[in-house]
Amino acid sequence: MKVIKRSGVEEKFDIQKIVSAITHANADVAEEEKLTAEQIDELAARVQDKCKKRKRAMNVEEIQDLVENELMSMDAFNLARKYITYRYNRALIRKSNTTDAQILSLIECNNEEVKQENSNKNPTVNSVQRDYMAGEVSKDVTKRILLPQEVVEAHEEGIIHFHDADYFAQHMHNCDLVNLEDMLQNGTVISGTLIEKPKSFSTACNIATQIIAQVASNQYGGQSITLAHLAPFVQISREKITKDVREELEITGVEMNEEQISKIVEKRLRAEIKKGVQTIQYQVVTLMTTNGQAPFVTVSMYLNEVEDEKVKEDLAIIIEECLKQRYEGVKNEQGVWITPAFPKLIYVLEEDNVRPGTKYWYLTELAAKCTAKRMVPDYISEKIMLRDKGDAYVCMGCRSFLTPDRFTDNGIGNIAKAKNYVPGKHKYFGRFNQGVVTVNLVDIACSSNKDREAFWKIFDERMNLCHRALRCRHERLLGTPSDAAPILWQYGALARLAKGEKIDRLLYDGYSTISLGYAGLWETVYYMTGKKMTEPEGTAFGLEVMQKLNEYTGKWKKAENIDYSLYGTPLESTTYKFSKCLQKRFGIIEGVTDKMYITNSYHVKVTENIDAFDKLKFESQFQRLSPGGAISYVEVPNMQNNIPAVLKLMQFIYDNIMYAELNTKSDYCQCCGYDGEILIVKDEDGKLVWECPKCHNRDQSKLNVARRTCGYIGTQFWNQGRTEEIAERVLHL
16 A cells, blocks of 8 residues: 655555654643553554555545544544644644655656656656646745635645646646648748748648647647648649649650649659658657647648638648558657557548548548547537537647637627738637636535535535636736747737737637636536436436536626636546545545546546447537537447448537547557557556556556547556546447
């Protein structure tokens, strides 16, 4: 059994430390109130048993809480007071310097919690450590100075989660849609250097990767680009290559007809497209931003984003090449093809690609093969998105969606001063999200003790708390000068503001969103109704909660002209934190707090046996009520030999749900060459670890494991809560 110290370092459980602490406090009470040595040993043994039953590494604070409870149950009140006083005095000493121990443990790679905080960050790398060190300082300043105490306390108790506190000290936003079209067509500036309109497709791709890296280094969330913004450069390359071929023929004196010339041109053009797509694929994987990781970038493949039919055909060529290269994968250090985490790909299903016989069906078949092998692309249904949002467009990062803008209706106009603004047309690229605060719905439920009236009263209180926390996010961005991130605010990624101009105008009128996140709807419904969310009574209550959440965001939006939006939070490390906090506050409640994780957003619980089609159909009604961001998934076995089934699922997505993905597995053991599923097992201390079933290798540095975490693919392993969730996922097909 392991214990996590306050510094984050993990060590073996030592019962003698409990005995020693109680013995020291015992020495300070009157003789008649002292516990015997045998009583102290028995108390420590009971605490040890309770820790074992939690089936996870307990932190020091949790163990001390158990000790206090045991002392009180023995009526050793004075001794308990001495013990509590000792804890309080130690806490005061620690508050005088809250960061040193954490930073030192980070540098030595001993901080178990931080090591598994982000499944796409390698904590042994200097740049990652530097980012984490800066994050510890930022969190310290944020908690002591920048946030109201009630928000800090609610965050630490797991009542809410104030996302990305490690970046809050800086004036940074969350995620966005990069206006790549404006930057490529009208020029941009990178690191003080003017970048003019590229004169070929391959150059456009190279510039795009530089923009991606710059954007990632100036924000903390995901970004999305679209291949449609690169498509016009195919014709520029075609014309350039045609000119070169004609000049070569003239020099050599060789005569060719137009058909022959066209074949040579198209062959060279395809080679350039391959080179350009390869640049994006490999640059994104190998680039390292200032926060020590590859850019969290999503690439959209949406044919109907282009109106000109010839440009659409060129876009189809780019999409085809992108899918082929992702299907192939990238080589690991041993030269074996594996699944990369980035870029995330999203393929939009539409009328001209979704059924056999349609013009671009061949692309959909290729997408299905790619998903079966590499877990991407994910799928957006143009049909359902047009129904639910009125427009079809990609999400920011893994799942955060903008609201349709109000610029045309309200006469707001081109407030970002973009050079590609089209009056009367909705604008999405160049817009962003201000940040997220997530409410722990399970805590509301457990706090109500199953009383519906109490539930809604506490719900209202928590919504007001979330609103105050979201206002902190908004107000932190107010007054930010465009000079803080020129690539974003001055050179076209999000806007083209003047030097020194503040970004305030972009925080209102629907230009940007700000997100109320939610988590644990499944457990909330089960606790309050005694029914699963998939049962009629459970469904009704779940939908009622979602409606109430939307009522609040709608009320705030109307009152403040800020686009508050409801967001299905992709809990990664926080699912473990919420679970531990719930267990501390309410104990173990079967079906509610008995796991090391709680269920993401509105999802059906991972242990629930449900058919893939039923799951997608059921979750679609909840996804529709999560306009600020949501994604559904189905867990599937190896589908590489059953592509028709993948295509059936994709067609079902098109007809039934806006945004969904298929989760499969893609692993490799560097020790023995095993390329099947790497398993999750328990070690001798009960800790969940990854193991090759062939050679039993447990060295994570020699295992390539790719799993869908929360929309993105993770490749650097996960904390115990998320690992348990991954281990317990059942197949839906």
